[in-house]
Amino acid sequence: MWAGDHFCGERVVASFEFEKQSHRRLNPLTGDWVLVSPGRTARPWKGQTETAAPENVPAYDPQCYMCPGNKRASGKHNPNYTGTFVFENDYAALQPGGEAHKENVSGLLVARAEQGNCRVVCFSPRHDLTLAKMSNAELRAVVDVWTEQYQLLGSENGINSVLIFENRGAMMGASNPHPHGQIWANATLPNEPAKEQASFAAYQRQHSSCLLCEYLKIEKERKERIVCENDEFAAVVPFWAVWPFEILVCSRRHMGSMNEFGAEDVRSLSEILHRVTSTYDKVFGVPFPYSMGFHQSPTDGQDHPEWHFHAHFYPPLLRSATIRKFMVGFEMLGTPQRDITPEIAAERLRGLAANRET
């Protein structure tokens, strides 16, 4: 049991009801806190209430720069691909090569040149598919291409971080419904993986064990926040979740990255991604928007025994197909806050995940 500032090893305060009283929870991966205020779910809602516009997405869109055979902004034509397709982002935020440059004015104006690669991965030639609607074989092909790209990009000189992610839905700023994700590879660890890297390493030093392996043990005992699992992966609403229906997908075996994947891992990861995304679509009966991405070992040529492979799903929807959680006010200026507890969210998702008619 847990109480107070640490979620293990402290005395239980019998009178405190976590499902009713406001409290803070620590994210041990980042060191950030989240404020949980279960009492606020009773408050009246006078904000956005309109229903979601139905998505009429065609199987092929002649205007789409990702559909097979179409012309992109760069003037290049996509091949008539039939599976997955990877190309360099025509509006890349990072470019390979360039000069090394550093700027430091009194420790206050600090800048460094950054180089890298930005790629787009089309998951399917079909404009109207989502991960939730793909077959197992199609999803395995997506996991295979991610694995291949992580290895390829990660082995390049000067690429120390490979971040694979997907923004799904207009609400998350995805500019095109064509099923696709992105891969940004660069020289330095981005902020979130850098915070996690420090936490994994500190935990390993202090406990001679892995932060997420130990966390999964607790979740498996409690069963309160596990949504679904298979032989290789588990999906949980993390104890410290910020987004209403946030999910953390962790490998059950300790491994740092897709470089350690065998055929079973590819199969199981595709399976759990399908379970998670199709469960999400059942929450409000609409294709659920989210940002998801994989956090994996840095590709700096060092061993990273402390790192544990995982994926985060951050979906913004809160009360219905159109009512999203906003990170404003106290959350923007103070600490992120949530109303429904992670345990309630997990219970709801678990019920939907168990219902397998997809």
Ligand SMILES: [Zn+2]
């Ligand atoms: Zn398309």
Ligand SMILES: [Zn+2]
């Ligand atoms: Zn581990």
Ligand SMILES: [Zn+2]
């Ligand atoms: Zn992470």
